Amino acid sequence: QVQLKESGPGLVQPSQTLSLTCTVSGFSLTSNSVSWVRQPPGKGLEWMGAIWSGGSTDYNSALKSRLSISRDTSKSQVFLKMNSLQTEDTAIYFCTRGSSYWGQGVMVTVSS
């Protein structure tokens, strides 16, 4: 069955770079897109960007200058890298297959 699982550090220092991995199973990255979505505590959801089946990417313009999404199809993994983190980047980060299946999310706290 379709599964997505996010992994990464729970704590990141301000100004540092966040690196997250989404490991997927039950589907192929060359046939499906994967998006990243985040949810700050007590706030709404924000779509961050996506990598499409062909490998191209789209980003939320609000994050584009700091964000990079890539993948390793041989490992069924999608990567998110975001630099210059600030406290307002504290959130649960989700990866999703298209707009259908979601991972459980990983909590990332930005704090010194």
Add this chain to the structure above:
Amino acid sequence: DIQMTQSPSFLSASVGDRVTINCKASQNINKYLNWYQQKLGEAPKRLIYNTNNLQTGIPSRFSGSGSGTDYTLTISSLQPEDFATYFCLQHNSFPWTFGGGTKLELK
């Protein structure tokens, strides 16, 4: 960006009640509107896609309707497992944007 205004933010209801949740888009989203259920600590689950298509495995008490800028999720007869948070997503144009969520609580 398309703004999605979801209402109500909180909803108290009883088992067996019929409830509706609304999402209003700031412009026409051409029925590219999904509904999700989220329970604490769990992955969000898609209930409805493209306005009125029921996701496989989702009970038929869930339904969606709408067009243009106005969309509705209806739960025809609330069951105990339905008490959760619900949110909408427009995927008509980038960036995809979400409604603010509706927390459905037991009255």
